[in-house]
Amino acid sequence: MDLSFDGRVAVITGAGGGLGRAHALELGRRGAKVVVNDMGTSLSGDGVEQDRAAIVVKEIEELGGIAVADTNSVATVAGGQAVIDTALSAFGRVDVIVNNAGILRDKTFHNTSPDDVDPVLDVHLKGAFNVTRPAWAHFREQGFGRVVVTSSSAGFFGNFGQSSYAAAKLALVGLIKVLAIEGRKYDIKANAIGPVAQTRMTEGFDNPLADHLDPALVSAVVAYLSHDSCEPSGEILSAGGGRVARVFVGVTRGYLNGDLTAEDVRDHLTEIFDDAGYVVPENSMAEMTLLAEMLGK
Ligand code: NAD
Numbered sequence: 001m002d003l004s005f006d007g008r009v010a011v012i013t014g015a016g017g018g019l020g021r022a023h024a025l026e027l028g029r030r031g032a033k034v035v036v037n038d039m040g041t042s043l044s045g046d047g048v049e050q051d052r053a054a055i056v057v058k059e060i061e062e063l064g065g066i067a068v069a070d071t072n073s074v075a076t077v078a079g080g081q082a083v084i085d086t087a088l089s090a091f092g093r094v095d096v097i098v099n100n101a102g103i104l105r106d107k108t109f110h111n112t113s114p115d116d117v118d119p120v121l122d123v124h125l126k127g128a129f130n131v132t133r134p135a136w137a138h139f140r141e142q143g144f145g146r147v148v149v150t151s152s153s154a155g156f157f158g159n160f161g162q163s164s165y166a167a168a169k170l171a172l173v174g175l176i177k178v179l180a181i182e183g184r185k186y187d188i189k190a191n192a193i194g195p196v197a198q199t200r201m202t203e204g205f206d207n208p209l210a211d212h213l214d215p216a217l218v219s220a221v222v223a224y225l226s227h228d229s230c231e232p233s234g235e236i237l238s239a240g241g242g243r244v245a246r247v248f249v250g251v252t253r254g255y256l257n258g259d260l261t262a263e264d265v266r267d268h269l270t271e272i273f274d275d276a277g278y279v280v281p282e283n284s285m286a287e288m289t290l291l292a293e294m295l296g297k
Contacts, residue, residue, distance in 0.1 A: 003030060003223060003224065003227045003229065004030055004031050005027055005030045005031045005032035005096075005223075005226075005227070006031040007031075008031075008032045008033070008095040008096060008228075009032065009033045009034075009035070009087055009091040009092075009093050009094050009095050009096070010024075010027045010032040010033070010034050010035070010095065010096035010097075010098065010226060011034075011035040011037060011083060011084065011086075011087050011094060011096065011097045011098070011131065011135070012024045012027070012034060012035065012036060012037065012097075012098040012100060013037045013038075013074050013083065013097075013098065013099055013100050013101040013127065013131055014037065014038055014074075014100045014101030014102055015034075015036040015037055015038050015053065015056055015098075015100065016036065016038025016040055016050075016051075016052025016053045016055065016056055017038070017052050017056075017199065017200065018197065018199030018200060018201060018215055019100055019150070019195055019197050019199060019215045019218055019219070020036075020038065020098070020100040020101070021036075021052075021056050021059075021215070022197075022214075022215035022216045022218065022219040023098050023100060023218075023219045023222045023223075024036050024056055024060060024067065025056070025059060025060060025063065025216075025219070026216065026219035026220070026222070026223050027096070027098075027219075027222075027223060027226065028060035028063060028065030028066070028067055029060075029063055029065060030223060031065075032065075032095075032096065032226075033066045033067070033068075033090070033091045034060060034065065034066070034067040034068075035067070035068055035070050035083065035086050035087045035090065035091075035094075036053045036056045036057050036060070036067050036068070036069050036070065037053060037070040037071075037072065037074065037083050037086075037101070037131075038052045038053040038056070038069075038070075038071065038101070039071050039072065039073045039074075039101075040052045040053065040071065041073075041103065042103075043103060043104055043200060043201060044103055044104060044105055044119075045075075045103035045105070045119050045120075045123060048071075051069075051071065053069035053070060053071055054069045056069075057069045068086060068090040068091075070082070070083050070086040072086070073123075074099075074101045074123060074127035074128075074130055074131050075119070075122040075123045075126065075127055075130070076122075076130065077130050079130060080127070080129070080130025080131040080132075080133065080134060081130075081134045083131050083134075084131065084134040084135050084138075085134075087135075088138075093138065093142070094135045094138055094139075095139075095142075095144060095145065095146065096145075096146040096147075096148075096226040097131055097132050097135055097145075097146070097147050097148070098148045098150075098222055098226065099127060099128040099131060099132065099147070099148065099149045099150060099172070100148075100150045101123055101124075101127055102123060102124055102150065102201070103119060103120060103123050103124075104120075104165060104201060105117075105119060105120050105164060105165070106161045106162055106165065107161060108160070108161050108163075109163045112163055112164060116164060117164040120164040120165055120168050121164065121167070121168050121171075123168075124150075124165070124168035124169060124172065125168040125171045125172060125175075128149050128172055128175060129175070132147055132179070136188075139183065139186060139188045140186045140188070143186050143187050144186070144187050144188070144228070145183065145186065145187070145188035145189070146188070146189055146190075146225065146226045146227070146230060147176065147179055147183075147188070147189070147190040147191070148190075148191055148192070148193060148222055148225050148226060149172040149173075149175060149176050149190070149191075149192045149193075150169075150172070150192070150193055150195060151169045151170065151172045151173055151192040151193065151194050151236060152165070152166070152169040152194055152195075153194050153196070153238065154166040154169055155167070155168070155169030155170035155171075155172075155173070155194075156169075156170065156173075156194060156236070156247050172192055173192050173236060173249075175190075176190040176191060176192050176234060177234050177283075179234075180233040180234030180235075181234065181283055183233070184233065188233075189225070189230050189232070189233040190233060190234065191225045191230070191232055191233060191234070191235050191236070191237065192235070192236045192237070193218065193221055193222060193225070193236070193237050193238075193239050194236060194237070194238040194239065194247055195215075195218040195239050195240055196213055196218070196238075196239070196240025196241060197213045197214070197215040197217070197218050197240060198210045198211075198213040198214070198215070199215060209241060212241040212242070213240055213241050217239070217240065217241060217242045218239045218240060220239075221237055221239040221244050222239075225237070234282070235248075236248065248280045249280070250275070250278040250279060250280045251278060251279055251280075251281065251287060251290065252272065252273065252274055252275050252277075252278050253274070253276075253277050253278070253279070253290065253294070254271065254272055254290075254294075255268040255271040255272050256291075256294045256295070
């Protein structure tokens, strides 16, 4: 097996089922010591239904791997710290974080209340901050770290009834873009996936491709992004059904006019939206290069 995780410690949140469980089995099978975090909640995040983390730990051990269960909620700062403390006390280090825990509160924007928005942002977006922040100093000190966040096509492209979920998921892309920049000199790499898999989260969607959407096919991508040999950072990979593809934020060359008016915008939509010669800037300053070029500076 080429990509070994011997000596590495991986924290996987929401790993008691679905995609997280598949990631935990894959990294455990490849030799990582795994923290299987899952508070065992319902799809909407209400209550605690089952100690799923312990079941997955057992599965990893049966495959000859090493794992420890953690049932803290990633939705609080204290919970995130406790997840990393579990890794440090069980295995003495932390190398990889796969932020995967998630819930759903789908409603049309018209019917969405703050009570639906906060829990979704807390688990998906703040959860990634809560768990990754306490590990960051260790990553810097050891000169190594891998962060994977679980984003979604609902965030990249939009999906009816998922305003809070989509907002949280796309915000995670902003997070990894900055982690990739700040982590570069410490060999910390941070990437996002947009998975597609058949799990309890998607079983109600009646997808005709369901039989092709084994979560393990997404875990192959997570394993690469979590490995020492991972090259990309600050990137988004769409992963599902065995297909892996880059998703990116690009900018068109656009229309330039030093005396720009609202009427000019109206009259030049074709140039503004023309994606021939688009650019994918590697950071926010890089977009300025495009403007400088067009201004002849
Ligand atoms: P899932 O419901 O099977 O798994 C989510 C797990 O997260 C559950 O086991 C749950 O107990 C756990 N969890 C929820 N809140 C938690 C918290 N506060 N602390 C710790 N654990 C918590 O769903 P899944 O499909 O495996 O989803 C995994 C991730 O992938 C989610 O972030 C989801 O939004 C994302 N995603 C999934 C798909 C898909 O096609 N399945 C598509 C896009 C994104």
